[in-house]
Amino acid sequence: QSALTQPASVSGSPGQSITLSCTGTSSDVGSSEFVSWYQQHPGKAPKLMIYEGSQRPSGVSSRFSGSKSGNTASLTVSGLQAEDEADYYCFSYAGGSTWVFGGGTKLTVL
Amino acid sequence: QVQLVQSGAEVKKPGASVKVSCKASGYRFIGYYIHWVRQAPGQGLEWLAWINPDGGDTKSAQKFQGRVTMTRDTSIYTAYMELSGLRSDDTAVYYCARVFRGVLMDVWGQGTTVTVSS
Numbered sequence: 285q286s287a288l289t290q291p292a293s294v295s296g297s298p299g300q301s302i303t304l305s306c307t308g309t310s311s312d313v314g315s316s317e318f319v320s321w322y323q324q325h326p327g328k329a330p331k332l333m334i335y336e337g338s339q340r341p342s343g344v345s346s347r348f349s350g351s352k353s354g355n356t357a358s359l360t361v362s363g364l365q366a367e368d369e370a371d372y373y374c375f376s377y378a379g380g381s382t383w384v385f386g387g388g389t390k391l392t393v394l
Numbered sequence: 395q396v397q398l399v400q401s402g403a404e405v406k407k408p409g410a411s412v413k414v415s416c417k418a419s420g421y422r423f424i425g426y427y428i429h430w431v432r433q434a435p436g437q438g439l440e441w442l443a444w445i446n447p448d449g450g451d452t453k454s455a456q457k458f459q460g461r462v463t464m465t466r467d468t469s470i471y472t473a474y475m476e477l478s479g480l481r482s483d484d485t486a487v488y489y490c491a492r493v494f495r496g497v498l499m500d501v502w503g504q505g506t507t508v509t510v511s512s
Contacts, residue, residue, distance in 0.1 A: 285456060287438070318497040322439070329489060329502035330431075330439065336497065373439050377497070381444075381453040383429070388438035 285378050288313060288386035295392040301362040306374030306386045307355055314355035316377040321350055321359045324371045324388075333372075334359060361391070369393045396420035398428075398490050398503035405509045411478040414506045416490030423471040424448040427493035430464065430475045432486040433505075440486075444493065445473055480510045 289307040296302040306313065306321075313319055319337045322330035332341055334350035337357060347362045357376070361368055374386040401415040416428060430442040443454035445464035452464040463476040473490060488506045491499035 287440075320498050322499070324439075329505060330491075330499070331502075332498055332500055341498075341500065371438075375439075375441070375499075382455055383441045383444075384455075385431075385439045385441055 285312075285382060285384050288374055288376060288384055290372075290374060290386040290389045292387070293390045293392065295394055296361075296364045297394045298364050298366065300364050301360060302364060302391065304359045304361075304372050304374075304389045304391070306357040306359070306376075308357075308376055308378075308384075309355055312355075312376045312378040312384055313352065313357050313374075315379070318377040319350070319352060319357040320375045321348075321357075322373045322375060324373065326370075330373065364393050366393050396492070396501050398492060398501055400488075400490060400503040400506045403507040403509070405511065406480050408481055408510055408512055410480050410510075411476055412480060412508050413474055413476040414488050414490075414508070416473045416475070416503050418471045418473070418492070421492070424468055427496065428464075428466075428473045429491045429493055429499055430462075431489045431491060431499075433489070434483065434486040437486075442488075443475065447473060477508075480508075482510050484508065485510045 321334040324330045337352045338350045373388045378384040399417045424447045445452045447466045466473045490503040492501040494500040
């Protein structure tokens with residue numbers, strides 16, 4: 285099972301909107317309703333930001349939104365804030381009771 | 395409150411095995427699967443396996459099949475992940491995470507650093 289493909293880095297200025305992509309195949313992202321996104325700050329455990337493609341857990345800012353089209357899932361962060369600077373990972377069901385992460389994207393707020 | 399508390403850091407020699415524990419509190423242990431995830435230094439997250447604390451059934455990533463064993467002790471609300479045949483590239487922080495509704499990880503342990511070095 286290969287890792288899902290994410291851009292290594294994305295940057296944006298405060299107040300801007302950015303979109304992080306997560307590309308898989310028809311065997312994972314393309315056929316899964318269960319794509320989630322995790323934020324990780326240095327030295328910390330990951331934190332759930334989006335689940336089931338577009339659902340936001342309570343307590344997560346509405347500035348975070350998710351979507352999916354074909355084999356690509358996306359996480360959009362609007363109104364960028366300094367605290368959004370972190371690594372972001374997508375995670376998808378991959379069939380056969382297995383799961384797979386993306387390689388991660390480092391988001392830099394300029 | 396709901397939390398997962400993992401065992402402390404380990405240093406192992408190549409070829410040895412390591413067993414990491416993950417103790418649950420604040421919720422019904424057998425009601426939620428546990429995922430195991432690792433992160434090598436400077437690298438991304440990697441999914442290893444899951445265990446169903448209720449029935450004890452497990453599933454691991456193909457990469458780790460034959461090397462990873464997940465068990466649980468329901469009497470003390472603890473899940474275990476044992477990795478054998480350790481290599482230097484198994485050096486990583488190992489996390490356990492509660493699986494909510496079968497599809498998302500909502501509570502994470504603090505991580506256990508495993509260092510493999512001769």
